[in-house]
Amino acid sequence: MKLFQAVHEYAQNWATVTAAHWQKYPNDKTPHVIHVETLNRSVDPDTGVLKTERLILCRQPCPAIIARFLGSDDVSYVLEYSEVDPQHKVLRAVSTNLTYHNVVAVNEELTYSADTSQPHLQRTQFKQSAQITAFSMISRISGYVEEFCVKRFHENAQIGKRALEQVLEKLDQAKVAATSTTHLPM
The missing domain is CATH 1.20.5 (Single alpha-helices involved in coiled-coils or other helix-helix interfaces)
Incomplete structure (x- = not known):
């Protein structure tokens, strides 16, 4: 198992950054994402939390030896669950690959949160982590x-x-x- 982590601070407010998150695909900077389909979306009437489930279709070539072994093409599916909490100004998204999950499992988590340490700056903290487990099968x-x-x-x-x-x-x-x-x- 391998871990990946990244952090970044956006100079824009949380509402702008989270709106951009929903509009990120398609994008010429991310040509590997072919299509994003929203499967389910609901708002909790008590908390105002927006819950979304999306299916993301990607084109990402895998190593030739794996492609030969599995007989695969380079199209894969990723399932993403997200929650947007407008009261606490946090968007959290978790995703996992569906295609060849038993060969390589990639579990990713993204968090966008308002920077409360200096609210006058209107900045957004971004955290990304991924856990990659190869050949669990x-x-x-x-x-x-x-x-x-x-x-x-x-x-x-x-x-x-x-x-x-x-x-x-x-x-x-x-x-x-x-x-x-x-x-x-x-």
Whole structure:
């Protein structure tokens, strides 16, 4: 697992920055994002929190060896959940890739919050973190393979023990036979 973190301060107020967040795609600076579809959106009547679920379609080439192994193209889907709290001036979005999640899982979190340390400056704090876990599928397979091998090793060890015991019996019988033939009366 690898971690990524970034922080940034925008010189604009929180309302402007969060409005820009919703309009970020499509954008010539981010050509890998092909389409964003809003799946669900609701406002909590008690808190005013806006909850949104979006599906993001991206075109991002993966390493050739992975593409050959998976037979994949370069289109992937990302599911994003976000909450905008206008009272506390915080937008939090979490996303995860849906495509090949069992091969490479990318879990990202974005937070935009009003800078309350100097409210007169009208700045917005941005924090981004991502947790990237590669080949989680293989670790499950490797666990299965390890269990299979341990079981097979145990079975083979039992067979090997019985085989050695059989050889020892034959050696004992041969020894007894040799001893009895050397002591024959004359």
